[in-house]
Amino acid sequence: MIRSRTGGPGVARALRPAEWPRLALMAPATALLIAMVAVPVAMLAWFSLLSGPGVSGAVTGREWAVMLDRPQLYGGLLLRSLALGLGATALCILIAWPTAWALSRHVAPRTRSAILALLIIPHLTSALLLIYAMYVLIAPGGPMMTALAALGLAESRDTILFTRWAVLLMLTYMYLPFMVMALFAAIERIEPTVLDAARSLGASGWARFRHIVLPMTLPGLMTGLVIVFTPAAGSFLEARILGGANGMMFGTLIAEQISRANNQPRAAAMAITLLAVILLLLGVFRLLAMRAFPGAMRRPGAHGSGGWGG
Amino acid sequence: MSGVLWRGWVWLVLALVYLPILALIAMSFNASRYGTFPFEFTLRWYEALAENRRLWEATLRSLWLSLAVAAAAGAIGTMAAVWMSRFGRGGARAMQGLLVTAITVPWLILAIAILLAALWVGVGRGLVTLFLGSLVVAMPYAALVVATRLQGLGPDAGLAARSLGAGPVRAFLLVTLPLIARAVMSGVMLAFVITFNNFPLHFFLAPFGFNTLPMEIYSYVISGYVPDINALSAIILGGAVMLGLAVMGWRRLRGG
Numbered sequence: 192m193i194r195s196r197t198g199g200p201g202v203a204r205a206l207r208p209a210e211w212p213r214l215a216l217m218a219p220a221t222a223l224l225i226a227m228v229a230v231p232v233a234m235l236a237w238f239s240l241l242s243g244p245g246v247s248g249a250v251t252g253r254e255w256a257v258m259l260d261r262p263q264l265y266g267g268l269l270l271r272s273l274a275l276g277l278g279a280t281a282l283c284i285l286i287a288w289p290t291a292w293a294l295s296r297h298v299a300p301r302t303r304s305a306i307l308a309l310l311i312i313p314h315l316t317s318a319l320l321l322i323y324a325m326y327v328l329i330a331p332g333g334p335m336m337t338a339l340a341a342l343g344l345a346e347s348r349d350t351i352l353f354t355r356w357a358v359l360l361m362l363t364y365m366y367l368p369f370m371v372m373a374l375f376a377a378i379e380r381i382e383p384t385v386l387d388a389a390r391s392l393g394a395s396g397w398a399r400f401r402h403i404v405l406p407m408t409l410p411g412l413m414t415g416l417v418i419v420f421t422p423a424a425g426s427f428l429e430a431r432i433l434g435g436a437n438g439m440m441f442g443t444l445i446a447e448q449i450s451r452a453n454n455q456p457r458a459a460a461m462a463i464t465l466l467a468v469i470l471l472l473l474g475v476f477r478l479l480a481m482r483a484f485p486g487a488m489r490r491p492g493a494h495g496s497g498g499w500g501g
Numbered sequence: 502m503s504g505v506l507w508r509g510w511v512w513l514v515l516a517l518v519y520l521p522i523l524a525l526i527a528m529s530f531n532a533s534r535y536g537t538f539p540f541e542f543t544l545r546w547y548e549a550l551a552e553n554r555r556l557w558e559a560t561l562r563s564l565w566l567s568l569a570v571a572a573a574a575g576a577i578g579t580m581a582a583v584w585m586s587r588f589g590r591g592g593a594r595a596m597q598g599l600l601v602t603a604i605t606v607p608w609l610i611l612a613i614a615i616l617l618a619a620l621w622v623g624v625g626r627g628l629v630t631l632f633l634g635s636l637v638v639a640m641p642y643a644a645l646v647v648a649t650r651l652q653g654l655g656p657d658a659g660l661a662a663r664s665l666g667a668g669p670v671r672a673f674l675l676v677t678l679p680l681i682a683r684a685v686m687s688g689v690m691l692a693f694v695i696t697f698n699n700f701p702l703h704f705f706l707a708p709f710g711f712n713t714l715p716m717e718i719y720s721y722v723i724s725g726y727v728p729d730i731n732a733l734s735a736i737i738l739g740g741a742v743m744l745g746l747a748v749m750g751w752r753r754l755r756g757g
Contacts (some may be wrong), residue, residue, distance in 0.1 A: 213588050217596065220581035220644060224599045227637035231614035233604060238617050246621045290514045293507035305749060306515060312745040313522055313738055317698040319715050320734045323722050324521035327528050332537035332728060334524040417605060425607025428700060432722060435575050449705060455617055460732065462610045469607070 231465070244453045254457040255497050258464075265461070269468065272441035275355065276424025276469075279362035283370040283419050284412070286363075291374035296383075307375065309323035317363075318365060323363050326352070353435025361429040366419040373418060377411020378404075392468040406487040409480055416476055424469050441465055522738050529731035536726040546728040552735075553729060554587075559717040566713065567696040568633045574692035577636070578643030579685050583673070585644075586651035597648075600641035608638065609699040616705045630735040635696045642695060643688030650684030 223372065239255065240247040258265045293304050328335050331350045339345040351357045381404065389399045425443030434440065441461065448458035480487070532541040550556065581600075585593040603611075610611060612634065619630045658680060662672035678685075700715040712720070718734075721727040 213584065216580045216584035216588075217592070220579045220584075220640060221596065222600070223577065223633070223640065224603055225638050227615060227633055228603045228606065229599070231618035234618050234621065235610075235614050238621070246617050250585070289507070289510055297507035298502040298511060302752075306511060308745050308749055309515060312741050313518070315694050315698075316737055316741045317700070317715055317718065319520070319698075319700055319722065320525075320738060321720050323718070323730060323734060324525040324738070326722070327536055327726065327731065328524040330536055332529065332535070334740070337538045347574065364518070366519070367514075373516075386594045401689075421605055422607050423681040425609055426611050428719075442607075445609060446550060446704075449613060449616065455620065456614050459617055462613050466606065466610050487673060496506065 192365075202368045208436055214238075215236050215452060226410040235459045235463045235466075239456055241456045246455050246459075247455065254308065254460045255453070257457065258460060265464075267466065268439065268441045268444060271355065271439075272424050272465070273472065275359055275430075275440060275470065277422050278359050278472060279366060279423045280358075280416060282363040283367050283471075284374075284415065286367060287370035288408075288416070292376050294371075294375055295378040301342050307372070310371055314365070314368045318428065322361060322429055325357075325364060326433060329357060329360075352433060353438065355434060355438040357435075358430045358438045358440065361433050362423045362426065365426075366423055369418050370415045373411045373415035374408060375411075377408040377414075381407045405490060406484040409484055409487040413480060417473060421469055421473065427464060436475040519624055525731055526735040529728065529735040531728075534726075534728060536728070536731075542676070546732040548666040549729045550732040555712075556714070556717055556729075556733060559712050559714045562711060563697055566631065566635065567693045569604045570632060570696040571638055571689045572691035573690035574640040574643045574696075575685055578640045578645075578688055578692070579647050579681075581640075581644045582647035583677075584646050586656070597645075600644055603637060603641045604645075604698055608699060611638065612705040616701075619706070626706055627708045628711065631703065631711070634702050634706045635699060638699060638702060639692035639695045642691045643685075646688040646691060647681055647684045648675060650681050654680055 238246050240250050240252050242251040242253045274343055294306060298306065327352055329352050330336070331348045331352065334351075335346070336345065336350050351360070385397055385403060389403055394402070426440055427440060428448045430440035430443045431437055431446070434443070442465065443460045445458050445465065448454045448461065527540075529546055530534050530542055531538075531543070532545065538674075581596060585596055608613075615630065615634045616626070619625055619627070624630055650724040654677075659672050659677045662676040663669065667675065698715060700719060703713045704719070705714050707716065718730060721730050
C-alpha cells in the first residue's frame with residue numbers, strides 16, 4: 192500500500208491544471224442527464240394535467256379526476272403492483288441471503304466466482320428471453336406440469352400461468368441474482384474475527400446475526416431493495432406476457448395508455464404516481480432501517496462518502 | 502449448520518435458476534408446435550430460424566444501435582468519471598446523484614417521460630430519440646464503473662507524469678488511460694448489453710418500422726409459444742453462458 196500521497200496536497204494543488212478544460216469533461220454527461228432524465232421526468236407532472244390525446248391539449252386536470260374517480264381500478268392495481276414488487280423483493284432476500292452467506296463463508300474462492308458468474312450471466316441477456324423461458328417451463332402441458340402430473344401432484348393442464356402467482360414467480364426469478372450480488376458484497380465486508388470475538392464472548396447464533404450480521408449487511412440490503420423493488424414494482428413486461436387479465440400490473444396499464452389508448456396525459460399521470468409511490472416507499476424503508484439500526488447505514492469507503500477527488 | 506448443507510443450498514439455487522433455461526433449450530429440440538409432450542427430437546426450429554430474415558435484420562439493427570450507444574457511453578462516461586475524480590468536490594457528489602437517479606428510475610417510466618418530452622418538442626419517436634434515450638440509460642453504468650476504478654487508483658500516477666513535464670492531455674492518454682483501460686472496456690460492454698436488451702426503451706422510442714431484436718421477439722412471444730424463438734433463445738442464452746465460462750477459463754489459465 193504505497194498510496195500515501197508522498198508529495199502532500201501542496202503538489203496536487205500546484206499541478207492542478209487551471210488550463211484543463213474542466214467544463215468540457217462534464218458537459219456532455221450533465222447535458223444528457225438533464226435533457227433526457229431530469230427534464231422529461233419533471234415534465235411528466237405538466238403533461239399529466241393536459242387533456243389528451245397528445246401533449247399539446249389544454250390544462251384541465253381531467254386525467255387525475257378520472258383516476259381518482261375509479262379508486263378500485265387504479266388504486267387496486269397500484270396496490271397489487273406494490274404487493275408484487277414487495278413480495279418478489281422479500282422472496283429474493285429470503286433466497287439470496289443464505290446463498291450469499293454460503294458463497295462467502297462455505298465455498299472456495301475459485302468456485303465462488305464461477306457460481307456468481309453463472310448466476311448473473313443469463314440475466315445479462317434479454318429479460319424477454321427469461322420471461323419466455325419461464326413461459327415455456329410453466330405452460331400447460333409443458334415440462335413442469337408434465338413432471339408434476341407424472342408425480343401425481345397436479346393435472347398437466349393446471350398451471351399458474353396467466354395468474355398473479357406467475358408474475359410473482361417471474362419477478363423473483365428476474366431479480367434474484369442481483370440481490371445475491373448486493374448481499375454478497377455486504378457479507379464479504381464482515382471480518383470473520385468480529386464474529387469469532389462475539390462467539391468467544393458468549394453470543395448465540397441468533398444474537399450474532401441480530402447484532403452483527405444484520406446491521407453490517409444493512410447497506411447491502413438497502414442497495415438490494417433499490418435494485419430489486421424499484422424495477423419490479425415498475426415492471427410491465429412480466430405481467431404482460433405471464434400475467435393474463437388476473438395478473439395485470441400498474442405498469443402494464445401505463446404502457447397500454449400509450450400503445451393502445453393513445454392517452455398520453457393519463458400515461459403521464461400514472462407514471463408519476465407510480466414513481467412517487469416507489470420513491471416514497473424506498474424512503475420509508477430507509478428511515479425504518481436507520482431507526483432500527485442507528486449508525487449502520489453510514490459506511491466508510493463506499494460510494495457517496497466523500498472519497499472523490501483523491 | 503454444517504458446510505455441506507450451505508453448499509447444497511447454493512447448488513440448489515443455481516439449479517433452480519437454470520431450470521427454465523434448460524427447459525427452454527430442451528424444448529427447442531422438441532417437434533411439438535405447442536411445446537407439449539411426448540418429446541420428439543427435431544432440428545426443424547433451427548432451420549426455420551436460419552431462414553427468418555426478419556429476425557436477422559432486427560439483430561443487425563440492434564447490433565448497430567448498441568455499438569453506437571456503447572461507444573458514446575464509454576467516451577462520455579469516462580469523461581464524466583475523470584472529471585469526478587479530478588475536480589469535483591461537491592460537483593462530483595451532484596454528478597453521482599444524477600447518475601444514480603438515472604439508473605434508479607424504472608425504464609418504463611423513463612421511456613414514457615422521454616417519449617412525451619420528445620412529442621412535446623416535436624420530434625416524437627425516431628432514431629435520435631432512441632439513441633439519446635439509450636445513451637442516457639447506459640452511460641451512468643459506464644461512468645460509475647470507471648469512476649470506481651479511478652477512485653481506487655488515486656491521483657499519484659497522473660501527478661507523477663505531470664511532475665515529469667507531461668501536459669494534462671498527454672498524462673491522461675499515456676498514463677491514466679492505460680491504467681483504467683479495463684474498466685473503460687467493462688463500462689463499454691455493460692453499456693452494450695444494457696442497450697441491446699432495453700425493451701421498454703425500444704418499444705416506446707424506436708421509429709415505426711425500426712424493430713430491434715427484443716421488439717421482434719416480443720411480437721412473437723406475445724401470441725404464445727413459438728418454437729423458432731426457442732431456438733433463438735437457446736442460441737443466445739447458451740452462447741452467453743459458454744462465452745462466460747470460456748472467459749473465466751481463459752482468465753484462470755492466464756492467472757495460473
